[in-house]
Amino acid sequence: MSQQARKEQEGTVVRRLTAGAGAAALGLAWYFTASATSAVPVAFGAQPAADAGQPVIGVEQLDDHVFVRTVHVAAPAAPAGGVRSARSASGATAPAATTRASGGTTTTSAPIAQAVPAPAAPAPTPVATTGGSTPAK
Amino acid sequence: MKGGARVTAAEQWQALGTTARVVIAGDGDVQAARGAVETLLDAVDVACSRFRDDSELCALNRAEGRWTDVSTLLMDALGAALWAAAATGGMVDPTVGRALRMTGYDRDFGAVPASGAPVVIRLERVPGWRSIELDRARRQARLAPGVELDLGSTAKALAADRAAVAAHAAGCRSPASGTLVSLGGDIAVAGAPPAGGWPVLVAEDCTVPAAGEGPVVLIGDGGLATSSTRARRWTRGEVELHHIIDPRTGGPVEGPWRAATVAAATCLEANAAATAAIVLGLEAAEWLEERGLPARLVGADGEVVTVGGWPDEPEEVME
Numbered sequence: 001m002s003q004q005a006r007k008e009q010e011g012t013v014v015r016r017l018t019a020g021a022g023a024a025a026l027g028l029a030w031y032f033t034a035s036a037t038s039a040v041p042v043a044f045g046a047q048p049a050a051d052a053g054q055p056v057i058g059v060e061q062l063d064d065h066v067f068v069r070t071v072h073v074a075a076p077a078a079p080a081g082g083v084r085s086a087r088s089a090s091g092a093t094a095p096a097a098t099t100r101a102s103g104g105t106t107t108t109s110a111p112i113a114q115a116v117p118a119p120a121a122p123a124p125t126p127v128a129t130t131g132g133s134t135p136a137k
Numbered sequence: 138m139k140g141g142a143r144v145t146a147a148e149q150w151q152a153l154g155t156t157a158r159v160v161i162a163g164d165g166d167v168q169a170a171r172g173a174v175e176t177l178l179d180a181v182d183v184a185c186s187r188f189r190d191d192s193e194l195c196a197l198n199r200a201e202g203r204w205t206d207v208s209t210l211l212m213d214a215l216g217a218a219l220w221a222a223a224a225t226g227g228m229v230d231p232t233v234g235r236a237l238r239m240t241g242y243d244r245d246f247g248a249v250p251a252s253g254a255p256v257v258i259r260l261e262r263v264p265g266w267r268s269i270e271l272d273r274a275r276r277q278a279r280l281a282p283g284v285e286l287d288l289g290s291t292a293k294a295l296a297a298d299r300a301a302v303a304a305h306a307a308g309c310r311s312p313a314s315g316t317l318v319s320l321g322g323d324i325a326v327a328g329a330p331p332a333g334g335w336p337v338l339v340a341e342d343c344t345v346p347a348a349g350e351g352p353v354v355l356i357g358d359g360g361l362a363t364s365s366t367r368a369r370r371w372t373r374g375e376v377e378l379h380h381i382i383d384p385r386t387g388g389p390v391e392g393p394w395r396a397a398t399v400a401a402a403t404c405l406e407a408n409a410a411a412t413a414a415i416v417l418g419l420e421a422a423e424w425l426e427e428r429g430l431p432a433r434l435v436g437a438d439g440e441v442v443t444v445g446g447w448p449d450e451p452e453e454v455m456e
Contacts, residue, residue, distance in 0.1 A: 079360070129337065
């Protein structure tokens with residue numbers, strides 16, 4: 001065994017002994033053990049939202065007494081169908097863009113050749129409003 | 138987006154201190170859908186209200202560090218709040234209850250005086266979501282002494298998600314029909330959307346009529362939520378206050394965004410991300426982009442920034 005490997009092995013043993021002795025001294029070994037073996041007897045902090053998917057729980061055993069329990073909470077996810085603009089979804093043909101610079105020059109851009117646009121379908125009427133929650137007076 | 142049924146009926150009423158709305162697309166019974174939503178919202182109010190002395194949440198807030206029995210519904214709401222806190226790095230924290238109360242938001246918002254004498258606000262970091270303990274096996278919760286919870290936003294969003302499912306189950310008569318539920322601008326959908334998707338007006342205040350001015354987007358699934366510092370404002374002394382608390386300071390957020398609208402897989406996720414965006418400030422756009430969340434941010438000066446695939450808005454043509 002190389003000197004480097006021996007040092008790493010010794011370091012691991014020391015860390016385990018330190019962690020185990022420290023936890024035992026603090027009377028916490030029962031907690032780590034209980035947490036690891038019975039999943040969630042007492043859960044501190046992160047818990048999954050009921051509809052946000054289950055967290056990934058990992059348990060690493062350092063020695064006979066010390067377990068490290070990690071909980072990975074799911075991040076907010078985008079909707080499967082995304083979000084679209086009602087304007088483009090309605091089938092309406094976008095008008096040629098017209099911009100006016102502050103100096104008064106007007107520029108209109110449009111394709112040189114274009115098909116006769118189909119009649120624009122009416123934009124769908126919104127059925128709800130999203131906005132900051134204000135009580136109705 | 139699949140679907141194709143037309144919107145056929147809608148109902149709107151007051152609940153949870155704001156406006157509830159249920160919409161049906163396709164063959165359905167809107168009254169049955171409304172009934173299911175009302176039943177759910179009544180239960181949410183009893184479990185999660187900060188303004189009812191008889192609510193479970195108030196009992197938990199008064200427990201002074203003792204383990205307290207909670208219903209399955211409150212346990213789920215606490216779980217949702219803790220998920221939101223963990224997923225946003227603590228930017229959405231349910232332990233802001235005391236901070237909100239100290240700023241004057243100590244009763245149902247409709248009863249909060251619009252103006253009043255100056256208040257002394259001690260700015261300090263809120264206790265933090267890690268001071269909440271849940272024992273799911275015994276269905277008990279414990280708060281560190283002095284901690285007061287406010288589940289306002291996450292409980293409402295969770296309620297919207299569940300209400301959409303309940304409305305769909307009770308009110309839709311065919312697989313081709315669907316429901317949309319809005320609770321004060323927190324929107325969740327279930328079942329098949331109308332052709333193209335559910336058209337929703339994006340505003341800074343949920344009381345703007347759906348036919349009002351503003352961008353309209355289409356969603357086919359999940360949820361949509363907006364957080365805004367323009368809503369729920371009140372004045373103490375000469376200082377204008379609002380309801381979004383920065384957990385790092387314990388005071389109302391002072392940031393570059395006055396509104397954030399986010400679409401996500403659920404309304405709960407959308408709500409958490411929207412509130413986090415307001416609190417995060419300048420980092421919000423990057424935070425949302427990293428998570429691939431479609432979002433629309435409105436700056437204090439009205440400038441609109443879109444990220445994560447949110448549709449671009451046509452620039453106003455100058456006359």
